Amino acid sequence: MIDKLVAKIQKTNAPIVVGLDPMLAYVPDHIKEAAYREHGETLKGAAEAIWEFNRRIVDAVADLIPAVKPQIAMYEQFGIEGLIAFQKTVSYCKSKDLVVIGDVKRGDIGSTSAAYAAGHLGHVEVGGNVYAPFDEDFITVNPYLGTDGIKPFTDICKKENKGLFILVKTSNPSSGEFQDRLVDGRPLYELVADMVNQWGADLTGSCGYSAVGAVVGATYPEIGKVLRKVMPKSYILVPGYGAQGGKGADLAHYFNEDGLGAIVNSSRGIIAAYKQEAYASFGAEHFEEASRQAVLDMIADIDGALKAAK
Amino acid sequence: MIDKLVAKIQKTNAPIVVGLDPMLAYVPDHIKEAAYREHGETLKGAAEAIWEFNRRIVDAVADLIPAVKPQIAMYEQFGIEGLIAFQKTVSYCKSKDLVVIGDVKRGDIGSTSAAYAAGHLGHVEVGGNVYAPFDEDFITVNPYLGTDGIKPFTDICKKENKGLFILVKTSNPSSGEFQDRLVDGRPLYELVADMVNQWGADLTGSCGYSAVGAVVGATYPEIGKVLRKVMPKSYILVPGYGAQGGKGADLAHYFNEDGLGAIVNSSRGIIAAYKQEAYASFGAEHFEEASRQAVLDMIADIDGALKAAK
Numbered sequence: 001m002i003d004k005l006v007a008k009i010q011k012t013n014a015p016i017v018v019g020l021d022p023m024l025a026y027v028p029d030h031i032k033e034a035a036y037r038e039h040g041e042t043l044k045g046a047a048e049a050i051w052e053f054n055r056r057i058v059d060a061v062a063d064l065i066p067a068v069k070p071q072i073a074m075y076e077q078f079g080i081e082g083l084i085a086f087q088k089t090v091s092y093c094k095s096k097d098l099v100v101i102g103d104v105k106r107g108d109i110g111s112t113s114a115a116y117a118a119g120h121l122g123h124v125e126v127g128g129n130v131y132a133p134f135d136e137d138f139i140t141v142n143p144y145l146g147t148d149g150i151k152p153f154t155d156i157c158k159k160e161n162k163g164l165f166i167l168v169k170t171s172n173p174s175s176g177e178f179q180d181r182l183v184d185g186r187p188l189y190e191l192v193a194d195m196v197n198q199w200g201a202d203l204t205g206s207c208g209y210s211a212v213g214a215v216v217g218a219t220y221p222e223i224g225k226v227l228r229k230v231m232p233k234s235y236i237l238v239p240g241y242g243a244q245g246g247k248g249a250d251l252a253h254y255f256n257e258d259g260l261g262a263i264v265n266s267s268r269g270i271i272a273a274y275k276q277e278a279y280a281s282f283g284a285e286h287f288e289e290a291s292r293q294a295v296l297d298m299i300a301d302i303d304g305a306l307k308a309a310k
Numbered sequence: 311m312i313d314k315l316v317a318k319i320q321k322t323n324a325p326i327v328v329g330l331d332p333m334l335a336y337v338p339d340h341i342k343e344a345a346y347r348e349h350g351e352t353l354k355g356a357a358e359a360i361w362e363f364n365r366r367i368v369d370a371v372a373d374l375i376p377a378v379k380p381q382i383a384m385y386e387q388f389g390i391e392g393l394i395a396f397q398k399t400v401s402y403c404k405s406k407d408l409v410v411i412g413d414v415k416r417g418d419i420g421s422t423s424a425a426y427a428a429g430h431l432g433h434v435e436v437g438g439n440v441y442a443p444f445d446e447d448f449i450t451v452n453p454y455l456g457t458d459g460i461k462p463f464t465d466i467c468k469k470e471n472k473g474l475f476i477l478v479k480t481s482n483p484s485s486g487e488f489q490d491r492l493v494d495g496r497p498l499y500e501l502v503a504d505m506v507n508q509w510g511a512d513l514t515g516s517c518g519y520s521a522v523g524a525v526v527g528a529t530y531p532e533i534g535k536v537l538r539k540v541m542p543k544s545y546i547l548v549p550g551y552g553a554q555g556g557k558g559a560d561l562a563h564y565f566n567e568d569g570l571g572a573i574v575n576s577s578r579g580i581i582a583a584y585k586q587e588a589y590a591s592f593g594a595e596h597f598e599e600a601s602r603q604a605v606l607d608m609i610a611d612i613d614g615a616l617k618a619a620k
Contacts, residue, residue, distance in 0.1 A: 041437030079443025127351030133389025146487030
């Protein structure tokens with residue numbers, strides 16, 4: 001799957017991922033009203049509104065991008081109906097040949113991680129039948145429990161040709177509270193990065209990158225520069241661009257000299273573009289066109305930053 | 311909610327929680343066959359089997375115990391249908407007046423943690439209506455992202471009278487890989503424990519304990535002894551008893567001198583008791599009675615250990 005991701009990044013010339021994190025507040029009124037007319041102001045109504053919102057954005061941007069990253073919390077907050085919208089979103093994006101990164105940040109003791117791995121990346125057996133319940137291509141995983149909490153995920157990646165992004169240095173303001181603490185003179189995030197190398201060592205694709213990648217926030221570019229060198233074979237998923245404060249110029253350090261090695265996420269900045277001054281002229285009625293323009297602008301911003309850094 | 315948990319522990323004289331982590335392999339054939347007859351060997355069939363398995367165990371043990379801890383991964387692996395079984399299990403246990411600890415180990419950046427907190431502990435608004443999608447009483451939370459990833463959960467706990475158990479030292483073999491690393495001469499788990507105190511400081515119930523508790527594995531009793539003192543006002547949720555190797559005699563250190571302060575989880579040891587030699591005479595047909603006997607034996611084991619330690 002890492003080979004597919006890299007091939008799609010090269011084909012689109014767009015090392016970006018659109019975060020499908022649909023807060024109800026981002027969904028234009030005409031979409032919400034249509035959903036509520038059919039299903040009432042219910043959890044199903046909310047779920048249908050975010051699903052329709054997603055579908056229109058995906059239709060508007062799918063030809064420009066390699067991948068999407070639905071954040072499951074935004075669906076899970078609406079309970080079962082929300083999770084049905086998550087599943088429909090994953091499935092629809094795959095039908096559009098997009099690589100789907102499930103931002104689920106799961107992680108537990110071995111036997112429990114095995115269940116998450118089966119449900120999100122693999123298969124479960126029921127009697128004589130086999131099912132792939134959520135079937136994302138990649139998921140994000142929390143490393144706090146160590147190797148035996150990660151191994152069930154890497155085992156499934158090997159078997160099913162899937163991939164992971166392990167949280168190494170997250171984009172939020174207080175990520176340093178534990179992640180930056182020095183252990184034997186090195187920050188904890190570097191120790192986690194060492195383990196990412198180890199966990200992914202026998203999962204290298206023909207593209208030269210491992211199926212085990214890392215999450216490193218755009219909001220910490222100096223740390224990104226270090227971690228790029230610590231994990232030369234890991235793709236870095238970079239959240240925090242745009243709304244969280246990360247800028248294109250900060251991003252060059254997350255890439256390798258081959259121009260590959262990083263994929264930058266933007267969520268609000270794309271899906272709620274029509275709410276920004278720069279795209280307000282599209283109007284809420286044409287929110288998907290605002291999202292398309294925001295994608296084009298993001299690609300140009302990152303392309304410019306990469307060219308300037310050469 | 312911490313007051314309710316403590317009151318129920320005192321009333322039952324049982325500082326234990328039954329982990330409702332139903333692997334299909336634990337479910338007796340007669341339960342599976344009945345579910346498959348009605349729904350086929352499908353995800354719905356699997357989900358109905360684990361729901362019926364849960365229901366019978368809960369009916370058999372509810373009068374003996376204060377709380378249950380469904381592990382969401384075991385349901386999530388069966389996709390939407392599995393999550394419906396999770397929701398039914400939560401709701402059924404609450405109707406039996408059991409305290410429900412959702413073992414979900416969520417945790418993300420602030421805005422995303424807020425969505426998880428709303429979905430699992432709080433409410434979401436859809437138009438003019440308000441829903442409580444999963445509505446557990448407590449959930450487990452991963453601390454790797456630091457304070458701004460925790461605050462949305464503590465905010466909801468305050469507002470909705472709910473509680474948390476933060477992962478401090480997990481029960482699995484490789485938990486020490488990151489959690490035990492020394493920072494300024496102290497293991498990382500102690501730094502997390504310091505933050506648990508801080509996060510829970512203004513959430514103390516009338517019982518004297520905070521609504522922000524901690525997870526500390528039964529498999530590390532010497533660490534449990536230290537962490538008990540570091541977090542005097544936190545309830546400690548202790549996984550790893552029984553199948554994972556923790557013994558009753560190891561558990562005394564997790565309790566305070568008031569006889570309170572810890573709640574010990576057993577999952578497999580209770581719900582799959584009929585598969586153990588000690589309870590094999592019950593037979594698969596009477597699995598729920600085997601579970602009841604295993605609960606009685608666990609209560610006696612812990613009670614004996616607490617008395618011996620006095």
